[in-house]
Amino acid sequence: MDMCILHLSAALEVVNLRVSYQVDVRSRESSDFYSRHHDGQKDRVAIRAEIEVLRRERIAYEQESMENRQALARSEAYSRELEARITVFKTQARRHEWQRQDVDDRATRHIMRIQALEAGARDDTLEDTGSSA
Template sequence: MRNVTTALEMVNMRVSYQVDVHSRESLEFYSRHHDAQKDRAAVRAEIEVLRRERLAYEQESMETRQALARSEAADDLAVQHIMRIQALEAGARVDTLEDTGSSS
């Protein structure tokens, strides 16, 4: 009977040790898992910030391109007006020279 009791005590000690080891491994796994979840959440938040910044830069870039196109169109219009004014001035000079030449 003593051998059976000793054997049972040994089994109980082994089971107790295994339960303790598994409990520690489980706690360590849970801790690692929890840390990984926090890390993933932080990375997701950082990605979301970067996405918002990229969208803002794209919007700003589009607005800049539109402003540049408007500016170039305004420059083209100004050049056309200057050329028209110069043509009118040249025509006026020719008319003045013709009037002066015909009255002599």
């Protein structure tokens, strides 16, 4: 019976060691899980903060993009206005060029008429001097 008690005592000792080992392993696993869980929560908080920063940046970029589109629309409208004014100025320049050419043509005709009148006057003067001689 002593042997049985010894055997039983040894078996109980083995069971106690196994239970102690399992409790130690479970305790470490639980501690690791808690640590990972805590780190995961800190990571989630950091990720949420980063997401919030990115959202604010996106909103700022969208606002800037809208302002850029509005500035582009104003710039395009101003460009069209300038193009229209250039067209008006080109038309006025062509009209002034035609007027200048018309004035030059009239001046040339007047000069030719004056030269013809002067030539006629010389001829008359020569005839008058030739008849009196």
